[in-house]
Amino acid sequence: MSKVSVFDHPMIAHKLTLMRCKETGAKDFRNLLSEISMLMAYEITRDLPTELVEIETPICKTTGRKVLGKKLAIVPILRAGLGMVDGFLSIVPVAKVGHIGLYRDPETHLPVEYYFKMPPDISERTVILLDPMLATGGSASAAIDCLKARGCREILLMNLVAAPEGIEVVSKKHPDVDIYVAAVDERLNEQAYIVPGLGDAGDRLFGTK
Numbered sequence: 001m002s003k004v005s006v007f008d009h010p011m012i013a014h015k016l017t018l019m020r021c022k023e024t025g026a027k028d029f030r031n032l033l034s035e036i037s038m039l040m041a042y043e044i045t046r047d048l049p050t051e052l053v054e055i056e057t058p059i060c061k062t063t064g065r066k067v068l069g070k071k072l073a074i075v076p077i078l079r080a081g082l083g084m085v086d087g088f089l090s091i092v093p094v095a096k097v098g099h100i101g102l103y104r105d106p107e108t109h110l111p112v113e114y115y116f117k118m119p120p121d122i123s124e125r126t127v128i129l130l131d132p133m134l135a136t137g138g139s140a141s142a143a144i145d146c147l148k149a150r151g152c153r154e155i156l157l158m159n160l161v162a163a164p165e166g167i168e169v170v171s172k173k174h175p176d177v178d179i180y181v182a183a184v185d186e187r188l189n190e191q192a193y194i195v196p197g198l199g200d201a202g203d204r205l206f207g208t209k
Ligand code: PRP
Pocket: 077, 078, 079, 080, 081, 102, 103, 104, 105, 109, 111, 131, 132, 133, 134, 135, 136, 137, 138, 139, 140, 166, 192, 200, 201, 202, 203
């Protein structure tokens, strides 16, 4: 089964509470999502391997630590995953960025793919899939299927809010994919929205409703 890590941090919890409020407008919603993504990127990269390097400060020679040349790629699921890209890149500016376009059919709630563009060496990279919402788990599972079909072997999933149902689906279909979230909510409602959740992340991010 997938390892599930919940980033239980006061600043993440505080910012997420602001995002959940229905009065929070698109500008603040975007900024908060970007800030939380930066904090989550900081946590998710905690175990990256480092190497000792010789450097010279203005004072003397010394050794320092540098992140080993592990190749990372982040892959936002369009649209809402786009809101997590800048925050992540502010911590790991050298990560390459792929894009997967998926939307949920409003009737069936099943994901429909409409876009896929990856860095050419994606199969050699550790891929961090970004999407604020893990609801039924259909979109994340479909995105992971697409990445695995292109040869990706090391994939992590980073969500803001997850429903227990979505976590179960992804970890059953893709037990090799670890999941990192800011919060696990109660359940899904009849429309497959997360409860309490924060509503439709894409619409709130881009002001489309
Ligand atoms: C949202 C969200 C996820 C998906 C999660 O996207 O950003 O991609 O729903 O739901 P699931 O786990 O049940 O698949 P949406 O389909 O609303 O598309 P959008 O970002 O383009 O609005």
